[in-house]
Amino acid sequence: MKIKKEPDLEEKLKILSDAAKYDVACTSSGVDRKGEKGSLGNSRACGICHSFAADGRCISLLKVLLTNHCIYDCKYCINRRSNQRIRTSFTPEELCTITIEFYKRNYIEGLFLSSGVIKNPTYTMELMYRTLFLLRTRYHFRGYIHAKAVPGAAPEIIQEIGYLADRMSVNMELPTRESLQLLAPGKSHQAILRPMGQIRQQIQDYRLSIGKTASMERHFGNQYLAGNIFSSSGEKSRLAEAFTGTLPGGSRGASEAAVTGPAPSPVPIGGKAPSPKDSHRPFAPAGQSTQMIIGATPENDYQLLKVTQALYQQYDLKRVFFSAYIPLNEDRDLPALDTAPPLLREHRLYQADWLLRYYGFQADDLLSPSRPDFNIFLDPKCDWALRHLELFPIEISTASYQELLKVPGIGNKSAWRILQARRCGRLDFSSLKTMGVVLKRAQYFITCHGKMRYHIPVEEDFITRQLTQNEKSSLWELEHPRTYRQLSLFDDHFLEAAPTVEDSRKILTGQL
Amino acid sequence: MVVFTCHDDFESMMTCIYDAWAARLGHSNIKLRVEPIEEPELFCEYRHIHPDPEKYRKVIRSIRSKISENAYQDVYRASMHWNPDKLDIIYRFLVLGFAMGPRVTRMLGEPYVAALFDLDRKVTNESHQFREFIRFSRLNDQALFSLIEPKCNILTLVAPHFADRMPSENWLIADKKRRIALIHPSDKNYFLTPVTPQELAHMEEARKGDTYSSLWKAFFQAVGVEARANYRCQRNFLPLWYRKDMTEFSR
Numbered sequence: 067m068k069i070k071k072e073p074d075l076e077e078k079l080k081i082l083s084d085a086a087k088y089d090v091a092c093t094s095s096g097v098d099r100k101g102e103k104g105s106l107g108n109s110r111a112c113g114i115c116h117s118f119a120a121d122g123r124c125i126s127l128l129k130v131l132l133t134n135h136c137i138y139d140c141k142y143c144i145n146r147r148s149n150q151r152i153r154t155s156f157t158p159e160e161l162c163t164i165t166i167e168f169y170k171r172n173y174i175e176g177l178f179l180s181s182g183v184i185k186n187p188t189y190t191m192e193l194m195y196r197t198l199f200l201l202r203t204r205y206h207f208r209g210y211i212h213a214k215a216v217p218g219a220a221p222e223i224i225q226e227i228g229y230l231a232d233r234m235s236v237n238m239e240l241p242t243r244e245s246l247q248l249l250a251p252g253k254s255h256q257a258i259l260r261p262m263g264q265i266r267q268q269i270q271d272y273r274l275s276i277g278k279t280a281s282m283e284r285h286f287g288n289q290y291l292a293g294n295i296f297s298s299s300g301e302k303s304r305l306a307e308a309f310t311g312t313l314p315g316g317s318r319g320a321s322e323a324a325v326t327g328p329a330p331s332p333v334p335i336g337g338k339a340p341s342p343k344d345s346h347r348p349f350a351p352a353g354q355s356t357q358m359i360i361g362a363t364p365e366n367d368y369q370l371l372k373v374t375q376a377l378y379q380q381y382d383l384k385r386v387f388f389s390a391y392i393p394l395n396e397d398r399d400l401p402a403l404d405t406a407p408p409l410l411r412e413h414r415l416y417q418a419d420w421l422l423r424y425y426g427f428q429a430d431d432l433l434s435p436s437r438p439d440f441n442i443f444l445d446p447k448c449d450w451a452l453r454h455l456e457l458f459p460i461e462i463s464t465a466s467y468q469e470l471l472k473v474p475g476i477g478n479k480s481a482w483r484i485l486q487a488r489r490c491g492r493l494d495f496s497s498l499k500t501m502g503v504v505l506k507r508a509q510y511f512i513t514c515h516g517k518m519r520y521h522i523p524v525e526e527d528f529i530t531r532q533l534t535q536n537e538k539s540s541l542w543e544l545e546h547p548r549t550y551r552q553l554s555l556f557d558d559h560f561l562e563a564a565p566t567v568e569d570s571r572k573i574l575t576g577q578l
Numbered sequence: 579m580v581v582f583t584c585h586d587d588f589e590s591m592m593t594c595i596y597d598a599w600a601a602r603l604g605h606s607n608i609k610l611r612v613e614p615i616e617e618p619e620l621f622c623e624y625r626h627i628h629p630d631p632e633k634y635r636k637v638i639r640s641i642r643s644k645i646s647e648n649a650y651q652d653v654y655r656a657s658m659h660w661n662p663d664k665l666d667i668i669y670r671f672l673v674l675g676f677a678m679g680p681r682v683t684r685m686l687g688e689p690y691v692a693a694l695f696d697l698d699r700k701v702t703n704e705s706h707q708f709r710e711f712i713r714f715s716r717l718n719d720q721a722l723f724s725l726i727e728p729k730c731n732i733l734t735l736v737a738p739h740f741a742d743r744m745p746s747e748n749w750l751i752a753d754k755k756r757r758i759a760l761i762h763p764s765d766k767n768y769f770l771t772p773v774t775p776q777e778l779a780h781m782e783e784a785r786k787g788d789t790y791s792s793l794w795k796a797f798f799q800a801v802g803v804e805a806r807a808n809y810r811c812q813r814n815f816l817p818l819w820y821r822k823d824m825t826e827f828s829r
C-alpha cells in the first residue's frame with residue numbers, strides 16, 4: 067500500500083532519525099572554536115553530551131539522514147532499496163531550521179548529516195552541500211557539523227563539503243572485499259577508499275598550510291611509546307594485506323592491485339582548482355572517522371584489528387568505530403533475525419582500539435592468525451600480559467612509561483602519576499592505590515622495591531583463574547544489558563582510575 | 579562565640595570575611611555563616627553583616643595579590659556551594675593562605691584546604707553538567723528562557739559558556755530556588771537580577787507551549803536503539819535528579 071500523504075515535519079524527523087540511528091559515531095569533539103557576534107554557536111574540543119538515549123549512548127548531535135531514499139540495496143541496511151518503507155526527504159531549509167532551533171535550546175552541539183543515495187552519489191552530496199552551505203552562511207551557524215561522504219561522489223563536491231564540515235567520515239562498513247561484495251553489491255573498497263584518501267590529503271594540505279604537522283594530533287603519551295602505531299618507526303600494516311592477507315585461504319590475486327592503488331596518494335581534483343584562499347579555510351579540522359559492522363560477516367577480530375590499524379596509519383583517521391550488527395532484514399546472506407547483537411565482541415574491539423591509540427600496542431601484539439579472536443573472559447591487555455609473563459613482574463620504582471602501561475591495572479593517568487611521584491618520594495603499594503592503580507589486577511604483575519604485594523606465584527593458570535573470577539560477573543552484565551548495567555569503557559576494569567564526570571564524558575566522546 | 583552572618587551572595591560573603599577579620603576577636607573565637615541561620619545556638623552572639631563594595635573589593639584584591647589568581651577563582655567557586663559551612667571554610671582557608679602565600683593551594687594535607695577543594699569540585703562538576711543539560715524554551719520569536727534548580731549557585735559559572743555560544747540572542751536562565759535570573763540581551767553583557775514567583779510560574783507554564791519540544795522528544799525517542807536498550811547505563815550518565823527540567827523527560 068502506498069502512502070500518499072507527505073509526512074509532516076515531526077514524522078519526517080522520526081523517520082529520518084530512526085533510519086540514521088545505527089550509525090554509531092555521534093561525537094562533537096576534536097575542534098575548539100569560539101563564538102562570534104552575529105553568529106550562533108561554538109565548539110569545544112572535548113565534546114559536549116546533551117543527553118543520553120535509552121540505549122545509554124550519548125546524544126550530542128542531531129543525527130539524521132537527509133533522505134532515506136536509496137538506489138542501493140545493501141543487505142544489512144534498513145533503507146535498502148528492496149525494503150518497503152515510507153520514503154521521505156528533508157529540504158535543506160527544514161533541516162537548517164531544526165538544527166538551529168534545537169541548537170538554541172541547548173539540545174544539541176550540531177548536526178550529523180548522513181544520507182541514503184538519491185539518484186546518484188554526487189547528486190546526494192550536492193543536496194547535503196546545499197544544506198551545510200545554508201547553515202554556515204545564511205544561518206551563521208558556528209556549531210559542530212559531521213558530514214558523511216558518499217562513496218562514488220565527485221571529488222569536487224567532497225572538497226566543498228570538507229570546507230563546511232568539522233568532521234567527515236566514509237563508512238568502511240565491512241572489513242574485507244569479499245564481505246562487501248556479498249552484502250553491499252553496489253559498493254567496493256576502492257570506491258570507499260578513494261574519498262577517504264582524498265579527505266586525508268586535503269586535511270593534510272590544510273594542516274600544513276597553517277603550520278601544523280601533516281598528521282592529526284594524538285595523545286601526548288604516544289611520544290614516549292616506541293613503536294606505537296602512529297610513529298613512523300612503527301610497523302605499518304598495509305591495508306591491502308589487512309583486507310585479504312589473513313583470510314583463511316584468502317587469495318591474493320590481481321584484484322588486490324585495485325585496493326593498493328588509491329591509498330593516500332593525492333587525488334587530482336578535476337575541474338576548478340582550489341583557490342589559494344581555500345587552502346586556508348579549515349578542511350574537516352576535527353578529522354576523519356569511519357565505522358565497521360561487527361558480526362554480520364565471518365571476519366575474525368584479528369582481521370578487524372589489522373584493518374583498524376591500517377586505517378589509522380594510512381588514512382590518519384581520528385577514530386574507527388565498531389557497530390555490533392543488529393539484524394534488521396531477513397536475508398540468506400545475513401545472520402538470523404533473532405541473533406543478539408555481539409556487544410561483548412564490540413566491547414573487546416573498542417578496548418583493543420584503545421590499546422592501539424593510547425598504549426603503544428600493535429594489532430600483531432594482541433592477536434595473530436593462529437589466535438585470531440579476543441578472549442571472552444579477559445580484556446585484551448590482561449590476556450596479552452598473561453601470554454607474556456616472561457616480561458613480568460615489572461619494578462614500579464624504575465620502569466619506563468611504556469613498561470608501566472603494559473601492566474594490567476595501570477592506565478595512562480596512573481602511569482603518569484607514578485612517574486611524577488617517584489621523583490619526590492618512595493612508592494609503596496598503598497600510595498599506588500591512591501594514584502589510581504587497580505591493585506586487584508596489577509598485583510600479579512609488579513614489584514615495588516623488589517617485593518610483590520603478596521607472595522604470589524607468577525604462574526599463568528593461577529593468575530588467569532584469579533583474574534577471570536573478577537571479570538565473570540561483569541561479562542554477564544554486558545551480555546544482558548537489559549537487566550544489568552552495560553560495561554562502558556571505564557567500568558570495564560580497563561581504565562583504572564575512577565573517572566570523574568568530566569573524564570567519562572571525554573571517554574564517550576573519544577577524547578581521553 | 580561570635581557568629582558573623584550575611585546573605586548568600588559573593589559580595590556579602592567577602593564583606594563578612596573582612597569584618598570578621600577586622601573584629602580581631604581571635605580566629606578560634608568566631609564563626610562565619612551564610613543566612614538563613616536555621617537553629618541559632620544559645621550562647622552565640624550573631625552579627626549580621628551588610629555588603630559593602632569597598633570592603634568587598636579589598637578582600638578580592640588581597641586574595642589575588644597575596645595568594646594567587648587561582649586561589650581567588652577557587653574561593654569564588656567554593657562560595658557558590660549550597661553548604662552553609664562554606665563561608666567558614668573559605669575564611670579558614672584564607673587565614674592560612676595569607677600566611678602561606680600561593681603555595682597554600684597545594685597544601686592538600688590541610689583540612690581547610692582539602693575542604694575548600696571539595697566544595698570547588700562539586701560546584702565545578704555541577705556547572706559542567708548544567709552546561710550540557712540546561713534546556714531553553716521559546717515562544718514564537720521571543721527570548722529563550724530556561725528554568726533550573728541547581729544545588730549550587732552555578733548561574734555565573736555557566737554564563738560565559740552560553741554567552742559565547744549565543745552572543746547575538748536574547749536569553750535568560752532562571753534559578754527557581756534562589757529566585758535569580760541571568761539575563762543576556764543580544765550583543766550585550768549579561769547580568770543577574772531577581773525574579774518573582776509570578777515570573778517563574780509564568781515561565782513554567784510558557785515552556786509547555788514551545789512547539790520544538792515535541793520535535794525534540796520525537797527525535798529523542800527515535801534515536802535510541804531498542805536492541806541495545808540499557809536504562810541502567812542511561813541512568814548512570816544522566817541521574818534522574820537532573821531530568822526534572824529537561825525537555826525530553828517532561829510530560
Ligand code: SF4
Nearest residue numbers: 136138140143146182
Ligand atoms: S547505500 Fe547502502 S547502507 Fe547506505 S543507505 Fe543505501 S542501502 Fe543503506
